[in-house]
Amino acid sequence: MLTIGQVAAHAGVTVRAVRHYHQFGLLAEPERDASGYRRYDAQAVVDLIRIKTLADAGVPLARIDELLHAGPEQFAAAVADIDRSLRRKIRDLENYRRRIAELAAGERLFLPAEVVAILDRLRATGYSEQMVRIERDSWILIAALSPRSVPEWVAVKHAALDDPLFQRLYRTCDEALGWTADDPRLAQLAADIVAWNSLRPEHGPAQPGTVDLMFSHATAASPAWQRLAVLLAAEPRPCRRTGSCGRRWSDRRASASTSTPSGAGRWVGGSTRGG
Incomplete structure (x- = not known):
C-alpha cells in the first residue's frame, strides 16, 4: 500500500x-x-x-x-x-x-494605415503631441462609427494639409489649446476658420452623431477650444458657391443634424466642425 x-x-x-x-x-x-x-x-x-x-x-x-x-x-x-x-x-x-x-505598432492597432500616415505627417510637421492625440482619437471614432467616410475624409485632410493657409490655421488651433477661454485672439481665429471653410466644397456625410461625438471629445481638451466652439456657432457664415449665405453655424447644424457638417474631414481633430 x-x-x-x-x-x-x-x-x-x-x-x-x-x-x-x-x-x-x-x-x-x-x-x-x-x-x-x-x-x-x-x-x-x-x-x-x-x-x-x-x-x-x-x-x-x-x-x-x-x-x-x-x-x-x-x-x-x-x-x-x-x-x-x-x-x-x-x-x-x-x-x-x-x-x-x-x-508595438501603436496607432496601427486602432487605425487603418492611411489614417496613421496623417498622424505621422502631423508629427513630422511639428504639431504638438496633444494635438496629434486629439486627431487620433477623432479618427478612431470615425473609423468605428462611420468607416465608409474614412477614405474620402483622408483625401480631404491631405488636401487641406497641402494648403499653407490651412496649416497656419490648424497650427493656431494647436497653440490655442493652451490659451485661456477669454483670450481675445479666439474671435479672430473663429472668423478666419469660417472664412477658410466657406471657400471649400462640402464633402460626404458620416453616420448620424459621429461628428457630434468627435466635436464634444475635441472641445473637451481645452477651455479655449470650448470658447472657440461657441464663437464658431455664433459666427455668420459667408456666401459660398452653393448660394447659402449669412446663416449662423448653429442654424446650419440644426437643419443638418443627421449629416456631417461641411469641412469636418478637414478639421477632424481640430476645434471646428467645418463651415
Whole structure:
C-alpha cells in the first residue's frame, strides 16, 4: 500500500494534483487506515497515469472521466471533438499573439494605415503631441462609427494639409489649446476658420452623431477650444458657391443634424466642425 506522496511520485504528478483529482471526482479516494492516513494501491497508480496522460494531451478535466469510461467508438468521437476545440483555441491564441505584436505598432492597432500616415505627417510637421492625440482619437471614432467616410475624409485632410493657409490655421488651433477661454485672439481665429471653410466644397456625410461625438471629445481638451466652439456657432457664415449665405453655424447644424457638417474631414481633430 502506498501513501499519497508515493502514489503521486509513481504517476509523475504532485500531491496537490492528486487531491485536485479527488475533488474533481476523477480519482476515487481510498478509505483511511487506523492511523488516519489514506493508502493507495496499484490501481490508483494506473488511474493516475491515465488521467495525467489525458490531461497532458490537452483533454479538459471535465471530459477526462468521459474518456476513461468510453468504448473505442465513443473514445474516438470524443477525441475528435476535443481536437476541434483545441484547434479553435490555437487559432484564438494565434490571433491574440498577432494583436499583442501589433501593440508595438501603436496607432496601427486602432487605425487603418492611411489614417496613421496623417498622424505621422502631423508629427513630422511639428504639431504638438496633444494635438496629434486629439486627431487620433477623432479618427478612431470615425473609423468605428462611420468607416465608409474614412477614405474620402483622408483625401480631404491631405488636401487641406497641402494648403499653407490651412496649416497656419490648424497650427493656431494647436497653440490655442493652451490659451485661456477669454483670450481675445479666439474671435479672430473663429472668423478666419469660417472664412477658410466657406471657400471649400462640402464633402460626404458620416453616420448620424459621429461628428457630434468627435466635436464634444475635441472641445473637451481645452477651455479655449470650448470658447472657440461657441464663437464658431455664433459666427455668420459667408456666401459660398452653393448660394447659402449669412446663416449662423448653429442654424446650419440644426437643419443638418443627421449629416456631417461641411469641412469636418478637414478639421477632424481640430476645434471646428467645418463651415
